[in-house]
Amino acid sequence: EDAFGERPAKMESPFMPMFEGFKSELDEHHDRRERIIKASRDITATSKKIIFGLQRVRNMKQPIPGAITKSNQPLWDLISKAYSSISTDLQGLNTYRYSKQITGGTQEFMEALSFQHYLEAQSLVSLQEASRSTADLGGPNNPILLSEADYLLGVFDMTGELMRFAITVMATSGEVPSAKLEVEGEQSHRNVLTDLRDVRDFLKAVDVPHYSSLNKDMNKKMEVLETCVVKVENALYGLTVRGAERPKGWLPDEKMVGRDEVVGH
Amino acid sequence: EDAFGERPAKMESPFMPMFEGFKSELDEHHDRRERIIKASRDITATSKKIIFGLQRVRNMKQPIPGAITKSNQPLWDLISKAYSSISTDLQGLNTYRYSKQITGGTQEFMEALSFQHYLEAQSLVSLQEASRSTADLGGPNNPILLSEADYLLGVFDMTGELMRFAITVMATSGEVPSAKLEVEGEQSHRNVLTDLRDVRDFLKAVDVPHYSSLNKDMNKKMEVLETCVVKVENALYGLTVRGAERPKGWLPDEKMVGRDEVVGH
Amino acid sequence: MASNTVMVDSSIFEDIQQKIDDDTAFNDELRETVQQLNKQVRSAQAALSQVHAIPRDQLAAHITKTQPLIHAEITTISQLATKASQQPYYKWNHVWTRSVQDACFTILFAHYAASSALLTIEDLGARLSIPVNLKDRDAFHLTIEEYLLALISLIEELARLARNAVTIGDYSRPLEIARFVNNIHAGFQILNLKNDILRRRSDGIKYRLKEVEDVVYDLSLRGLVPKEETKDEEMKT
Amino acid sequence: MASNTVMVDSSIFEDIQQKIDDDTAFNDELRETVQQLNKQVRSAQAALSQVHAIPRDQLAAHITKTQPLIHAEITTISQLATKASQQPYYKWNHVWTRSVQDACFTILFAHYAASSALLTIEDLGARLSIPVNLKDRDAFHLTIEEYLLALISLIEELARLARNAVTIGDYSRPLEIARFVNNIHAGFQILNLKNDILRRRSDGIKYRLKEVEDVVYDLSLRGLVPKEETKDEEMKT
Amino acid sequence: MASNTVMVDSSIFEDIQQKIDDDTAFNDELRETVQQLNKQVRSAQAALSQVHAIPRDQLAAHITKTQPLIHAEITTISQLATKASQQPYYKWNHVWTRSVQDACFTILFAHYAASSALLTIEDLGARLSIPVNLKDRDAFHLTIEEYLLALISLIEELARLARNAVTIGDYSRPLEIARFVNNIHAGFQILNLKNDILRRRSDGIKYRLKEVEDVVYDLSLRGLVPKEETKDEEMKT
Amino acid sequence: MASNTVMVDSSIFEDIQQKIDDDTAFNDELRETVQQLNKQVRSAQAALSQVHAIPRDQLAAHITKTQPLIHAEITTISQLATKASQQPYYKWNHVWTRSVQDACFTILFAHYAASSALLTIEDLGARLSIPVNLKDRDAFHLTIEEYLLALISLIEELARLARNAVTIGDYSRPLEIARFVNNIHAGFQILNLKNDILRRRSDGIKYRLKEVEDVVYDLSLRGLVPKEETKDEEMKT
Amino acid sequence: MASNTVMVDSSIFEDIQQKIDDDTAFNDELRETVQQLNKQVRSAQAALSQVHAIPRDQLAAHITKTQPLIHAEITTISQLATKASQQPYYKWNHVWTRSVQDACFTILFAHYAASSALLTIEDLGARLSIPVNLKDRDAFHLTIEEYLLALISLIEELARLARNAVTIGDYSRPLEIARFVNNIHAGFQILNLKNDILRRRSDGIKYRLKEVEDVVYDLSLRGLVPKEETKDEEMKT
Amino acid sequence: MASNTVMVDSSIFEDIQQKIDDDTAFNDELRETVQQLNKQVRSAQAALSQVHAIPRDQLAAHITKTQPLIHAEITTISQLATKASQQPYYKWNHVWTRSVQDACFTILFAHYAASSALLTIEDLGARLSIPVNLKDRDAFHLTIEEYLLALISLIEELARLARNAVTIGDYSRPLEIARFVNNIHAGFQILNLKNDILRRRSDGIKYRLKEVEDVVYDLSLRGLVPKEETKDEEMKT
Ligand SMILES: [Mn+2]
Numbered sequence A, B: 001e002d003a004f005g006e007r008p009a010k011m012e013s014p015f016m017p018m019f020e021g022f023k024s025e026l027d028e029h030h031d032r033r034e035r036i037i038k039a040s041r042d043i044t045a046t047s048k049k050i051i052f053g054l055q056r057v058r059n060m061k062q063p064i065p066g067a068i069t070k071s072n073q074p075l076w077d078l079i080s081k082a083y084s085s086i087s088t089d090l091q092g093l094n095t096y097r098y099s100k101q102i103t104g105g106t107q108e109f110m111e112a113l114s115f116q117h118y119l120e121a122q123s124l125v126s127l128q129e130a131s132r133s134t135a136d137l138g139g140p141n142n143p144i145l146l147s148e149a150d151y152l153l154g155v156f157d158m159t160g161e162l163m164r165f166a167i168t169v170m171a172t173s174g175e176v177p178s179a180k181l182e183v184e185g186e187q188s189h190r191n192v193l194t195d196l197r198d199v200r201d202f203l204k205a206v207d208v209p210h211y212s213s214l215n216k217d218m219n220k221k222m223e224v225l226e227t228c229v230v231k232v233e234n235a236l237y238g239l240t241v242r243g244a245e246r247p248k249g250w251l252p253d254e255k256m257v258g259r260d261e262v263v264g265h
Numbered sequence C, D, E, F, G, H: 001m002a003s004n005t006v007m008v009d010s011s012i013f014e015d016i017q018q019k020i021d022d023d024t025a026f027n028d029e030l031r032e033t034v035q036q037l038n039k040q041v042r043s044a045q046a047a048l049s050q051v052h053a054i055p056r057d058q059l060a061a062h063i064t065k066t067q068p069l070i071h072a073e074i075t076t077i078s079q080l081a082t083k084a085s086q087q088p089y090y091k092w093n094h095v096w097t098r099s100v101q102d103a104c105f106t107i108l109f110a111h112y113a114a115s116s117a118l119l120t121i122e123d124l125g126a127r128l129s130i131p132v133n134l135k136d137r138d139a140f141h142l143t144i145e146e147y148l149l150a151l152i153s154l155i156e157e158l159a160r161l162a163r164n165a166v167t168i169g170d171y172s173r174p175l176e177i178a179r180f181v182n183n184i185h186a187g188f189q190i191l192n193l194k195n196d197i198l199r200r201r202s203d204g205i206k207y208r209l210k211e212v213e214d215v216v217y218d219l220s221l222r223g224l225v226p227k228e229e230t231k232d233e234e235m236k237t
């Protein structure tokens, strides 16, 4: 009588060694998959925190205020740590194998990265630049892939943050956000709305096969982006209509309390 | 000019200290929530592995074969470790606060626990006994709660494993699984099918408010359970119909290869 | 089922049924109390909606008249707290949280209407005689989320009040409100929110802020901003 | 868009569009090859479905006749491998995996029909001239999942074959099949599967096992189990 | 298995077929009448949409011209009532309720446009010659829910009218409307509604109120509130 | 905007509140009764599920023991009928229809288990002491649809019983059931149903018939059809 | 906003109304005819369901008796063809396609039951007096898809018939059916179908084939295969 | 079961394969053309989105520059028409209808932007060189539904344009748009639509009208309505 009960005459299946091999491979695969899912959750949550921090910025095309840089730095470090912890799991053959598991985190990271880039430079970060950032996050020799899809979908989400930024600045300052430092003649016609429309037109022109999942995702996000543009247009319309009543030469009272900026720190 | 750009005349919002407090509370809450979600995923995956191991058992109401016990023990330990790592997060006020986050893992654990209990004792583990097990998993002073809902939904899922067990045993041995060791007169009428029907009838009698989410969950799982019962009934019907052709006194050839049990280890 | 060693010890399910029945009964009791609270909240809201139409100098009197309605709410919340404390807080919190938020809003609004000041979460807890942001023990209390959601309702109501104040000729109210909403907005901006109800509702604050700022702009364009405001401000800060 | 410092450097999107267009073209090429493979698989399956009706002693000849159909599959898989190796494996694997599984099934079934033996994943890879279970480099290969899914298809076909063998008077085939399915079933039982396609399909093996065992039972009940089987068995093991 | 013993009385299946056919025929008749009503409602709405563009002093004449359209609706509702009374009211009520609400809206709006007054549910029932809020017997009638849903449609139309009135230079209409919407809002505010269509639609009233208040704000800010309004107001208070 | 001119008669809101409260109370009462009925139905179903495991000769005794459970259902349905008759039938019918169907199923199944005969809708109405298929007045009754849906549930249960009867050695039950299901199927086959729940569920009868035919096939093939059945059969044909 | 310049020609809306009304009327006419066809199909199916219970030698007589039912279907399809030919075929095809398939099934089954042979699509078109697989002009016809879907229904019915034939002691029918289903299966196996209803339903043929093979297995195992069948078989091979 | 008797003519399966392959090839060609059209539509939309940002006096020049993009669309639609005319219109219409609607929208919008006038369906058909609202023969054409859906898209775009025009200082555009949307709304209001996509989308026109009226309100309130507009208006009224 053996460990399996009272029945006599057991035979070992001749295929057991083969299945033992399969078992260890599959277990390894599933464990790796779980690790990546968890890291992706961490990266998503941390990127969201960074974006919240950046929403306290009030000016464009200027260095991010020191206080915000300082409070965001540990978060960027956390993301780097999360990516490093799984970067060996995402190399070679496995780069695309687990792309469904990591894509959520990478898109959210891309959203944070491109939002900060826009605030600093008033321009859209390129796929090359962004790829360099994600590659670095994996640590030496283990670059993290930023696919075109991750890049595009991250940029889509970033436009939502641009809208929030624009409305907040208009609410607090009564002006549409635009870079103040440039020479008037060159720069005056570029503001968040024209930039948003620019990004929208470029994104709209991207031609993706109708059967791809990227196409479905982009169509959904394009609707959101159009809504964002309309929200900023409506806010700007409101400023214009009210501004039209302004007598010639009227200037806002410097002491006018409401328009003062109230800050967190 | 301060860190926030060129605008002069900033005021600090008088409510900032209050919101600083809220911020740290909310961050703590979200971090705890994430920790629990991750632990729940680990517990779910590990419980599933235990169940796979137990599906290699071929006899009822006997100790689990040593090989299976041995390969499952590290898994039980992993579960214990996962629960311990978050048990302080699930005490006092927080016991129910994160119940949605931990319930998936706890239900799957309950499924594994009650399946093993059935195989060993041919009976349903009670809420009290199972609660004692989960309580222990949290480590000293940090018991893990097993709610009635977790218990019931875990038992529902366990019946699916009972069905798999029953069909597999019928396929390999040509007999419906039942305990062989008892005195014939006492025991012969209890087998997996009668036990499954018993559990079904008890579960069906549980009276839950129609508006509760538990009611919705139970209704869904009751349909699956009814299907499981029918699957075992059909398999048993097949055995009976074929058996009806058996000449009087016919005994299966001991050498008959197909009916031999083939084992993994 | 006849057997001396049974599959299911029937006491298992009797115990569970008992627990479920107890829970159902407890839930019914809670809901009854919550229904009563909802009714009182609606009455208080109806009374407070007059704030939009009553001149500032008659407001204190009006608010005083609404106090009994608010006290009724507080009494019911006390009863709720007593009942709810018999069981784990977060097991039942979903039953009353919306109603408690609405009640908190009425108290915050009544207080702001009369004094242009915000009750802190501690002030509010003191009014309701319940603990706030409890962490060390499992009892009925007011959570941070509930306070913040009530605060967002207040912001929404004040955006409406800013315009209606102009309608009845009160030009200082909008400036007060603008300062207040600005300050609250700055506070919310430092919070890291999840994709939950609090995030969704707080997303609207910037639009309320914009509405209020627009009123201030409209007034300042027409030179209607009261002079003494600036002095007032300094005194208050 | 007219500005000397532009929001979007238009080369960003030109690059991306180029990549997407390349991918689309690559996808189209792959699909064309896969379509051809599908057609060849259907022809092979149709030819192999005769296995159910052909007596054992004429089977080797029949299988030999189907070899060209199987070679056609293998040739197409080679072409697929060449094409697919230009890009990361898992980026495109979903395009061909189902078809490759079906092709593998036809090879496994043809081999089993003629020799009552299982091709291992290594044997199968050798037949197809592609690596298997590749881990150290990113190239076209046969994955464990694909092999296992083809193996499950084989089990399903064998459950049908066990009965049809009896119909044409071959009473030893069912016993062979029963041993085989039993052995495979034991193997699958040690795998920890996720809730994926492999889990769902492997759940059916126990029913196939039961069907095959029932045939053996039917035969043994009627004393139709060939005597020499027992000896055979010993020799084979 | 053929058997001529009638274990099941086949007449039961004939009965059910008869019943299904009767119901289908009745349903078809009702829908035809409802189609006609819908057409008349659309004509009435088109005529009434002119109210937004016609100065106050020419409005009574315009409303008079729309009366035949409204009478057509009333005639069709009478026919509907006759037909519907042949069967239990609540079995078929869903077929016509939406159309009857729309018809009620046109009558309420025409009346308000001309007289700035609200028809009560009794007034409306009298106009339609059908009973209202019937409780004691099962006959065709106008339910309270239908009346209230039509009233909410009226509120929505008036929020639009308030702005369009300003566009054509009528500055007193918005103040009238603001008072009216305020009253209706107060009424709904104290209702404890179930979670149904009435609840969902009544939730929108507060946004309509805000829209109308915004118009009054715009007028107040610019000193465009008619003088007599203020007096009126005082007299009424 | 405060005004005491009553533009809107506030009594309308009091009336609607009264009506809503009445409906809520009525609904609560109905649901309580229905909840009780559901519980009794589940008890009866649990007791009747033993029919699948009890030999034919002990069945009459078992059914007799279940009668109190069925009487409990009938009592509750009487209470329901009394309550429901206070209001229009079709306004509330959705609250109980599913539970009444389930109760009817238990009565049909208990009767069939003991006597292999079907209760007609009239028999069933008599048992429940409620009218059936009422057309001329609006009162609580059993609709034809409810009867047919319960009948379909019976068919589903009998398909299972046919197999379980074989398991416990009863070879005549399946033939009886096959004749019965065949008859019911023929009845449904000529119905021209609307695209509703009855249509969807009746579509399944043909699969149940196939299941039962499969059992008869298994018995016929093995010569297990009881002798007297064959004679019976011949006499009946 | 009233304007006498016609920016929008109102005739555009009159045209669209006319077109919508025409379509609605045409649709109604078609549906009425289709309803009638459905009723006739159900009668034919009910009569043909006797095939499962009638011994082979009495079958020709029974089929002859069902011919009037089938002629009724054909007459209605002619009427349908006349009506439908007034408009583009594919604009309305969805209205009748299911019913025409069902009618085709009854004709195929009646023919098979009597003669064990399959009507080709041309035979079927001739019976119905409508063209088949029309490509060169837009008129009412029978599509290949409709024929194949009816054929799949036939396969499903025959799988059932194979078992019921055994029940009434006809052991040669299953072998005939097995050969027939095998042939049809082989035909479908080489089709490269799109992912549509035809693909989904044809996927089921292999399960029907397995069912029929199981019956042949059961007969073979028990030596119940008729002798002449074996000879037949040899001659045919 | 192998048999060489041809019970089933295998040519039937060759025919169906041919037909499926033809359809697949035709579908592929159509989709390729439609994909190209979609790309051109997106380019045209991007160019036309500048209309929201370009002052009125520079607009004609801008629209002229977009003409090549629109001609590209027209060319592709011609190719589509040629291809599509080889097969029944309604069999494939679903492949291109959405893209054709979008193309029509760009043409309608470009024309309105430059001339503030609406192209009729005949104008549009002439531009595209395809027949419109074809009834008497089955060929490629523009349906009334497609035209109306494109028109609704235009209305949606114009509601946005009304606001953006104000932003760039054009105060007369909103009034023009208001008149236009009002006219279209009146037209749709009298249509008795089926419950389809056209019905759902046309339900939104009233909200667009409200948006445009709000802009006119904002301008009127602030005395920003251009003088000549007022005169125009008076003359037209
Ligand atoms: Mn975001």
Ligand SMILES: [Mn+2]
Pocket (backbone or CB within 6 Å): B051, B111, B157, B158, B160, B161
């Ligand atoms: Mn499980």
